[in-house]
Amino acid sequence: MQKLDLLALVPPSPDPFDLEFDKPREECGVFGIYSPLPQNLAWLTYLGIFSLQHRGQEAAGMCVANDTQFLVEKDLGLVTQVFDDTMLERLGIDDARVAIGHVRYSTTGSNLRFNAQPMNVRSNKGILGLAHNGNFVNAREIRNLMLEEGTIFNTTNDTEVMLNRIARYSRLNLVDATSRVMLEMRGGFAVVLMSKDMLLGLRDPNGVRPLVIGQRDDGAWVFASEPVALKAVDATFVRDVLPGELVWADKTGLHSLQVAHGQPTPCAFEWIYFARADSYLDGVDVHESRIRMGEQLALEHPVDADIVVPVPDSGIGAAIGYARASGIPFDYGLHKNPYAGRSFIAPNQDARALKVKMKLAPTSAVRGKRVVLVDDSIVRGTTSSLIVNLLFEAGATEVHFRVSSPPITNPCFYGIDTAARKELVASHKSLEEIRELIGANSLAFISERGIREAVGGPGLCLACFNGQYPAGVPLENDVDKFALEI
Numbered sequence: 001m002q003k004l005d006l007l008a009l010v011p012p013s014p015d016p017f018d019l020e021f022d023k024p025r026e027e028c029g030v031f032g033i034y035s036p037l038p039q040n041l042a043w044l045t046y047l048g049i050f051s052l053q054h055r056g057q058e059a060a061g062m063c064v065a066n067d068t069q070f071l072v073e074k075d076l077g078l079v080t081q082v083f084d085d086t087m088l089e090r091l092g093i094d095d096a097r098v099a100i101g102h103v104r105y106s107t108t109g110s111n112l113r114f115n116a117q118p119m120n121v122r123s124n125k126g127i128l129g130l131a132h133n134g135n136f137v138n139a140r141e142i143r144n145l146m147l148e149e150g151t152i153f154n155t156t157n158d159t160e161v162m163l164n165r166i167a168r169y170s171r172l173n174l175v176d177a178t179s180r181v182m183l184e185m186r187g188g189f190a191v192v193l194m195s196k197d198m199l200l201g202l203r204d205p206n207g208v209r210p211l212v213i214g215q216r217d218d219g220a221w222v223f224a225s226e227p228v229a230l231k232a233v234d235a236t237f238v239r240d241v242l243p244g245e246l247v248w249a250d251k252t253g254l255h256s257l258q259v260a261h262g263q264p265t266p267c268a269f270e271w272i273y274f275a276r277a278d279s280y281l282d283g284v285d286v287h288e289s290r291i292r293m294g295e296q297l298a299l300e301h302p303v304d305a306d307i308v309v310p311v312p313d314s315g316i317g318a319a320i321g322y323a324r325a326s327g328i329p330f331d332y333g334l335h336k337n338p339y340a341g342r343s344f345i346a347p348n349q350d351a352r353a354l355k356v357k358m359k360l361a362p363t364s365a366v367r368g369k370r371v372v373l374v375d376d377s378i379v380r381g382t383t384s385s386l387i388v389n390l391l392f393e394a395g396a397t398e399v400h401f402r403v404s405s406p407p408i409t410n411p412c413f414y415g416i417d418t419a420a421r422k423e424l425v426a427s428h429k430s431l432e433e434i435r436e437l438i439g440a441n442s443l444a445f446i447s448e449r450g451i452r453e454a455v456g457g458p459g460l461c462l463a464c465f466n467g468q469y470p471a472g473v474p475l476e477n478d479v480d481k482f483a484l485e486i
């Protein structure tokens with residue numbers, strides 16, 4: 001096992017002035033592969049989770065199994081830090097049939113190593129491995145009931161609750177036990193689960209979190225959070241897993257069971273920010289939807305200006321759309337330092353400004369210009385004012401802030417760390433107060449209708465904007481704690 005400096009990987013406390021921290025943060029990415037032909041699956045799983053790294057950067061793990069071995073490795077760090085050549089060689093058994101992988105984001109303060117996935121359990125169905133993306137809103141209730149019955153948990157992770165429930169249905173086979181547990185769990189989740197000879201994938205009844213199916217030319221079936229992971233292993237996209245559907249691959253092929261029926265409400269933030277720009281989810285191209293968001297934003301909130309500048313990288317798609325619809329030229333007004341990574345926690349205002357400068361630098365394009373600055377979201381608002389100030393320092397004459405998501409006023413209970421309600425600037429400040437806080441000449445957010453039109457498709461979860469949670473909320477007592485701990 002590679003030894004990592006845990007303190008170097010985990011910041012001592014969140015820094016609200018960190019560019020990445022002041023964004024909604026994705027919980028996890030999942031990947032699974034079943035190969036009818038025994039082969040080395042560790043390398044393919046590595047490529048799969050590497051392509052999902054944007055969904056979680058704090059821990060990575062994988063399980064690989066053949067008929068006689070079930071190997072597990074997981075640790076804190078990026079995929080490239082956790083899996084070096086030696087480890088991939090150890091996991092690279094030539095006759096593997098099934099493997100799953102996971103990348104995780106977790107809030108600081110939770111025991112990250114402890115909670116890294118995949119999780120494993122020995123049961124009468126053999127050794128099982130499970131990795132999930134999202135959250136079960138009733139996991140605490142189920143955990144408490146199981147604790148009263150004497151169940152012992154090794155982690156504080158919801159994943160272990162689901163895995164234990166599946167293992168407890170000892171009289172049912174793996175598919176039937178999993179479908180039973182799907183009906184017990186509520187929330188927004190996508191799961192991959194494996195035994196030594198079967199790979200299963202499932203999506204919550206609302207399809208809040210994404211999961212797709214692909215197939216390689218050699219017949220191997222692949223389940224993953226996003227199609228980018230299918231491309232990474234040369235698999236062809238087959239289809240999205242349907243909301244409430246359980247799919248599994250074994251030596252007889254791919255199978256499906258529609259376990260639950262719900263109103264599809266996938267997470268709007270997948271298209272706004274989380275998913276990679278070259279993904280497409282539930283039939284909607286992510287990059288194109290971001291361009292449409294920018295176009296909507298321009299229609300809803302036009303302004304006289306000279307250039308449109310994205311906050312890189314996440315504001316690029318919407319900025320292209322804003323420029324197209326408004327006729328104002330798109331320009332490269334902010335350079336993002338690709339080597340900045342995670343940095344120091346700024347002790348004071350001067351250091352905060354320097355830290356933002358370390359990551360973002362205005363170019364000469366903004367000098368003497370009226371700038372439309374486009375970003376995908378404002379969470380705490382702590383970095384927006386620093387970015388606006390950078391542009392003014394570089395000679396911008398006006399800065400008009402345009403945001404391609406509606407104001408975030410509610411926490412997410414489905415696997416996204418949007419921050420607790422009290423930290424969300426839009427939950428307690430008016431539009432004018434936020435504008436004043438960030439120091440822009442004007443500020444405007446896209447409407448919910450605009451997001452729906454830009455993404456298209458059936459329904460969307462927009463709960464962090466409107467408080468209407470389509471897949472339930474945790475028990476009232478848990479709400480504040482939940483918001484802080486997810």
Ligand code: SF4
Pocket residue numbers: 024188208266267268269270411412413414415416418461462463464465
């Ligand atoms: S509450 Fe917001 S972030 Fe969470 S699933 Fe719904 S749209 Fe996505």
